Amino acid sequence: MSEPIRDRLVSLRRSFHRYPEPGWREFHTTARLVEEIRAIGVDELAVGPDAYDPADRMAVLDDEVIEPWFDRARERGTDADLLDQMAGGNTGAVAVVDRGDGPSIGLRVDIDGLFVEESTDESHVPADEGFRSEGDGTMHACGHDAHMTWGLAVLDAIASSDFAGRLVVFFQPAEELGGGAHAMAESEYVAGLDYLLAAHVGLDHPTGEVVAGIEKPLAMAHVDVTIEGTSAHAGKAPNEGDNAMHAMGTAIENAYGIPRHGDGMTRVNVGRAEAGTASNVVAERALMEAEVRGETTELMEYVKTRLERVSRSAARMHGCEAEFDVISECPRADSDPELVDVVAAVAGGVPGVDRVVPTAEFGASEDATFLMECVQEDGGLASYLIVGTDHPTSHHTPTFDVDERSLEHGVDVLVESIRELERRHPLPRGGEDQ
Ligand SMILES: [Zn+2]
Numbered sequence: 001m002s003e004p005i006r007d008r009l010v011s012l013r014r015s016f017h018r019y020p021e022p023g024w025r026e027f028h029t030t031a032r033l034v035e036e037i038r039a040i041g042v043d044e045l046a047v048g049p050d051a052y053d054p055a056d057r058m059a060v061l062d063d064e065v066i067e068p069w070f071d072r073a074r075e076r077g078t079d080a081d082l083l084d085q086m087a088g089g090n091t092g093a094v095a096v097v098d099r100g101d102g103p104s105i106g107l108r109v110d111i112d113g114l115f116v117e118e119s120t121d122e123s124h125v126p127a128d129e130g131f132r133s134e135g136d137g138t139m140h141a142c143g144h145d146a147h148m149t150w151g152l153a154v155l156d157a158i159a160s161s162d163f164a165g166r167l168v169v170f171f172q173p174a175e176e177l178g179g180g181a182h183a184m185a186e187s188e189y190v191a192g193l194d195y196l197l198a199a200h201v202g203l204d205h206p207t208g209e210v211v212a213g214i215e216k217p218l219a220m221a222h223v224d225v226t227i228e229g230t231s232a233h234a235g236k237a238p239n240e241g242d243n244a245m246h247a248m249g250t251a252i253e254n255a256y257g258i259p260r261h262g263d264g265m266t267r268v269n270v271g272r273a274e275a276g277t278a279s280n281v282v283a284e285r286a287l288m289e290a291e292v293r294g295e296t297t298e299l300m301e302y303v304k305t306r307l308e309r310v311s312r313s314a315a316r317m318h319g320c321e322a323e324f325d326v327i328s329e330c331p332r333a334d335s336d337p338e339l340v341d342v343v344a345a346v347a348g349g350v351p352g353v354d355r356v357v358p359t360a361e362f363g364a365s366e367d368a369t370f371l372m373e374c375v376q377e378d379g380g381l382a383s384y385l386i387v388g389t390d391h392p393t394s395h396h397t398p399t400f401d402v403d404e405r406s407l408e409h410g411v412d413v414l415v416e417s418i419r420e421l422e423r424r425h426p427l428p429r430g431g432e433d434q
Pocket residue numbers: 142143144200
């Protein structure tokens with residue numbers, strides 16, 4: 001039996017930190033997780049396509065984008081059978097501890113890194129203490145290295161306890177792409193869960209603070225708009241062209257003109273655009289990458305529908321055709337107060353936690369809402385909690401880091417919440433008889 005994970009949280013987190021992999025390319029990461037899960041000894045372990053139906057993935061990448069990461073993982077000595085299992089970018093895993101009568105509880109942690117070049121500055125702890133990212137241009141700049149560590153430590157603690165019930169830990173890939181949760185949510189492992197916990201480190205909450213359940217994450221969709229026109233000689237015969245660049249400019253201009261909505265907050269942004277080939281050619285093709293958000297799923301849908309209309313109309317106005325592709329999306333889902341109460345009560349007793357905030361607005365988006373919504377629609381309860389950490393700079397920046405004390409806090413809050421749910425199951429539902 002290997003050393004309890006509880007005693008090596010820091011070294012485990014640092015090992016994940018050293019080798020970040022971006023969404024749908026977490027080959028080595030998944031294999032490392034599997035290695036640890038096997039050492040823990042669980043009742044069920046599903047990897048990649050056994051954990052979900054690949055057809056349910058969102059933001060799926062082309063093979064040529066995936067392959068270099070697959071090859072890199074192989075060169076790094078990743079288990080060949082596991083690599084085969086994940087071929088095509090089917091990364092991630094689900095582990096189950098099944099111990100008879102009791103509640104069925106899910107825990108979701110995400111596992112992907114980001115395209116951020118990690119700082120080499122000696123004031124940046126990972127650089128100074130020798131665990132800076134070895135993957136050029138990629139970094140665990142959002143704390144998912146801490147999340148994986150929590151997932152394993154919780155699994156280990158519950159598996160070696162007298163817990164009665166079922167614990168399902170989702171090691172979810174591609175959160176940053178908004179791509180992984182949908183596949184997991186559609187899987188057999190979500191069906192029948194009484195409770196679901198998801199957790200994030202930091203998010204501007206300091207070490208020692210715990211938010212028991214967030215509310216108001218924004219519903220979001222990423223879309224690609226491709227506009228096809230007709231090229232022509234810009235000097236001799238511009239009249240023979242259908243200018244895709246011009247159509248895209250019109251679309252961008254009008255995207256920001258989509259009216260606000262009386263029911264609540266909305267967002268729209270065109271974050272990337274490209275078009276054309278040369279200054280003397282009428283552009284034949286243009287692409288823009290945009291996102292829309294809303295305070296509710298309906299509000300997000302509203303902006304999305306308007307953006308599609310704007311894009312198609314702008315294309316038509318210039319004799320072009322627009323293709324509107326939703327790459328990924330996630331709904332809004334709020335934490336259930338009954339579950340928030342349990343987490344808050346437990347967190348208050350965890351050593352090192354000196355402030356418990358019952359609920360806070362999230363202000364961003366998270367695809368965990370797919371899992372939350374699924375569990376809630378099925379009659380279960382869900383909460384997305386935040387374990388505070390003093391991070392020197394914001395998430396997604398080259399000097400982001402987590403205060404490693406929050407590793408322990410997270411494990412304790414999650415393990416104790418699971419045990420408390422086991423004791424209190426079934427939780428009375430406040431909403432039902434009112
Ligand atoms: Zn994150």
